[in-house]
Amino acid sequence: MDKQFRALSDPTRREILRLLRGGPLTSGVIAESFPSAWATVSRHLAVLREADLVVAERDGQTIRYELNTSVVQDVLRHLADWVQPTAVPSRRRARAREQRA
Amino acid sequence: MTIVAGFARRDRGLVGVGFLVGGIAFPWLPGPYLPEASLVTVVALAFFLPTTALATCVGQAVFGVRTDDEPSRASAGVIATATTALCSFALILQVLVLTTLVDAPIRWPAPARAGMVLLGLHLVVVGNVIPRLRPDAQLGVAVQMTDCRRHAWMRTYRTAGYLCVVIGVTVAIAGASLGAAQIDAVLKIVLLSASVCVSWSLRRVWTA
Numbered sequence: 001m002d003k004q005f006r007a008l009s010d011p012t013r014r015e016i017l018r019l020l021r022g023g024p025l026t027s028g029v030i031a032e033s034f035p036s037a038w039a040t041v042s043r044h045l046a047v048l049r050e051a052d053l054v055v056a057e058r059d060g061q062t063i064r065y066e067l068n069t070s071v072v073q074d075v076l077r078h079l080a081d082w083v084q085p086t087a088v089p090s091r092r093r094a095r096a097r098e099q100r101a
Numbered sequence: 102m103t104i105v106a107g108f109a110r111r112d113r114g115l116v117g118v119g120f121l122v123g124g125i126a127f128p129w130l131p132g133p134y135l136p137e138a139s140l141v142t143v144v145a146l147a148f149f150l151p152t153t154a155l156a157t158c159v160g161q162a163v164f165g166v167r168t169d170d171e172p173s174r175a176s177a178g179v180i181a182t183a184t185t186a187l188c189s190f191a192l193i194l195q196v197l198v199l200t201t202l203v204d205a206p207i208r209w210p211a212p213a214r215a216g217m218v219l220l221g222l223h224l225v226v227v228g229n230v231i232p233r234l235r236p237d238a239q240l241g242v243a244v245q246m247t248d249c250r251r252h253a254w255m256r257t258y259r260t261a262g263y264l265c266v267v268i269g270v271t272v273a274i275a276g277a278s279l280g281a282a283q284i285d286a287v288l289k290i291v292l293l294s295a296s297v298c299v300s301w302s303l304r305r306v307w308t309a
Contacts, residue, residue, distance in 0.1 A: 070262070071232060
């Protein structure tokens, strides 16, 4: 539970979870949705994977990440967003959506 | 391909306690057949008939044996949680029914209400983990739409999980506070709304 709270406490990781609600994404697409370095996003993904909030599946050369949250974890994520609003601008979400399409 | 039995030790313990409770309570159950029955019959009936834990065992025999090369192995945690929730629910319900039937010194304030609240809590626990269930041939509703598209399955089961939790909370609150007629009406409305929501979610994902 500690790992899950720790994972949900970071706005970038919550944003990653929000992106994954639209469907599974590769690590490359997720990394492109954030201004941070690829290694930073990769570390965030590792924390989420360790907390069992996402699952990773190897698909050839790429790794696909898929949401693995329960209802309570989703509610906690919403609650964390509400208590501590994220500073990630919405156009990043739109760009990620375009890339998925 | 390796066969994996998914019956955890704690679940075996719960089912065992269920049988024990059934066996102890059986001789005191109301019924005209007991005085004439032989000891073997009484023991056999005590072991099989009054135990809802038996139903859990049958369910486990159907769903518990899985193969480890299935994609469903990713949702092993979901199956373990759902099995434990089912075993606990069956056991508590059995204790509730038997203590009421044999007129035991333990008095529940309102057994029917307690049963409804238990059912609600069970739905909350199972609904909470439903979104983590991966496409599966044994568990879940594998229709053509969900089988063809993994994304359709995941989205539909996420919606179903939320609805199951909402239904569970509604059933628990209704069971604790409303009368039988109102509970019936509330359940009909909630179940109808839930089926409409799941169908709508499935259709929306499919047509996207």
